[in-house]
Amino acid sequence: MNKLQQFLKFLNEIGFEEIKIEGDLMVKEHHAEEKKDKTTELEILKEKVLKCEKCRLAETRNNVVFGEGNPRTNLMFIGEAPGEQEDLQGRPFVGRAGQLLTRFLNLFGIERERVYITNIVKCRPPGNRNPQPDEIKACYPYLEKQIELIEPRVILCLGAFAARTVLNLPEKTPISKIRGREFKIKNYSVIPTFHPAYLLRNRRGETDFQKDLELALRIAGML
Numbered sequence: 001m002n003k004l005q006q007f008l009k010f011l012n013e014i015g016f017e018e019i020k021i022e023g024d025l026m027v028k029e030h031h032a033e034e035k036k037d038k039t040t041e042l043e044i045l046k047e048k049v050l051k052c053e054k055c056r057l058a059e060t061r062n063n064v065v066f067g068e069g070n071p072r073t074n075l076m077f078i079g080e081a082p083g084e085q086e087d088l089q090g091r092p093f094v095g096r097a098g099q100l101l102t103r104f105l106n107l108f109g110i111e112r113e114r115v116y117i118t119n120i121v122k123c124r125p126p127g128n129r130n131p132q133p134d135e136i137k138a139c140y141p142y143l144e145k146q147i148e149l150i151e152p153r154v155i156l157c158l159g160a161f162a163a164r165t166v167l168n169l170p171e172k173t174p175i176s177k178i179r180g181r182e183f184k185i186k187n188y189s190v191i192p193t194f195h196p197a198y199l200l201r202n203r204r205g206e207t208d209f210q211k212d213l214e215l216a217l218r219i220a221g222m223l
């Protein structure tokens with residue numbers, strides 16, 4: 001390989017796809033293109049999940065709640081499962097707990113649209129019961145794909161349930177023992193914190209929640 005070929009190979013490896021020589025040397029970036037493809041892939045995944053009937057929750061749901069927000073965000077929120085309002089509207093965290101979450105984000109000057117919000121399971125368990133292991137098993141690949149496509153720097157797990165599932169921790173692990181800690185997995189950090197629904201009942205958890213959110217926003221480079 002001569003020097004020019006080596007240089008072109010190097011450019012290609014760092015993400016340049018096409019080099020045009022038109023008077024001046026023009027180099028076309030392809031990173032933006034790649035991100036666009038991932039956004040499209042996320043849309044395609046969403047279409048598929050909206051029709052999913054892989055577990056029994058499909059029988060009782062009104063709407064699948066896929067998740068929403070900025071697909072290029074550095075910060076992703078993962079809750080447990082859609083509640084009543086979420087099931088009716090097909091959107092995550094729009095009930096009382098969700099409004100509290102939105103208020104906390106706004107406290108740091110962050111609009112909800114700048115992050116991505118989803119849940120471990122995408123359909124509401126009847127009467128808000130806990131999702132069962134086989135339901136999580138059926139649904140989890142969708143979440144994994146969402147993480148792969150969004151590539152967040154930080155995942156904030158809302159509540160013990162999300163934290164245990166994402167971090168693969170024993171069933172009884174108390175959230176108070178793990179909240180506020182940064183767990184490094186692959187190329188992202190996972191931070192467990194309280195579920196906003198818990199905060200509605202226990203106002204004293206708000207200080208810790210705010211601290212954990214601030215840590216997540218900092219690692220995500222959003223503060």
Ligand code: URA
Nearest residue numbers: 079080081082092093
């Ligand atoms: N609780 C959750 O865990 N997720 C939602 O989307 C709403 C409430």
Ligand code: SF4
Nearest residue numbers: 052054055058123139
């Ligand atoms: Fe499919 Fe997940 Fe809904 Fe079950 S909870 S039907 S696996 S989308």
